[in-house]
Amino acid sequence: MSYTTYLFDFDYTLADSSQGIVICFKNVLKRHGYTDITDEAIKRTIGKTLEESFSILTGITDGVQLTSLRKEYTKESDQFMNRNTYLFEDTLPTLRKLKEQGAYLGIISTKYRYRILDFLKSHLPEGYFDIIVGGEDVSHPKPDPEGVLLAIKQLNVRPEDTMYIGDSTVDAETAAAAGISFTGVTSGATLADELKQHPHINILSRLYELVDK
Structure with missing residues (x-):
């Protein structure tokens, strides 16, 4: 099946932000006395909201503390x-080939849009993405489908013509909730067997397999 629209997660799907994420988490956690949390534990939370991640890592459930x-x-x-x-x-070869095919491209992420845009300015030619939906653009983060549905509406495309590509089970759940196809990529901390437990079109070991035909 061919698609007109490809929506991507950002962290661990298009970019490896794990080093930055680990640094930021560890700086905050050490400040509060949490010194025994491993890099791997932090990486396993990538894709969740920051509040969810801190709760998983520390056991804190109080909303004020998490905020x-x-x-x-x-x-x-x-x-x-x-x-x-x-x-x-x-990333760039895959996006370039999709653009050559006339596809719409978007990013749906829990990361703030302004931070994604700031990063892309230095790493991609302007205008590669038709829409970017970040954490500040929705009331309900993934796996709620709000961000995906917002992109579909603004791009004026059909759900059945849209694929979401991500590295985590949260991404798979998001696609299912939105009623669109999902392709997983094992570039993050989630194993292929974990992704396969969710509805999917394919599970890729590298992003270029999406267009390598």
């Missing part, structure tokens, strides 16, 4: 995130 931790993380991100984030080698 405070999120605000501290955001300040750390302003300093450390984008300079420790890198496009995957396959």
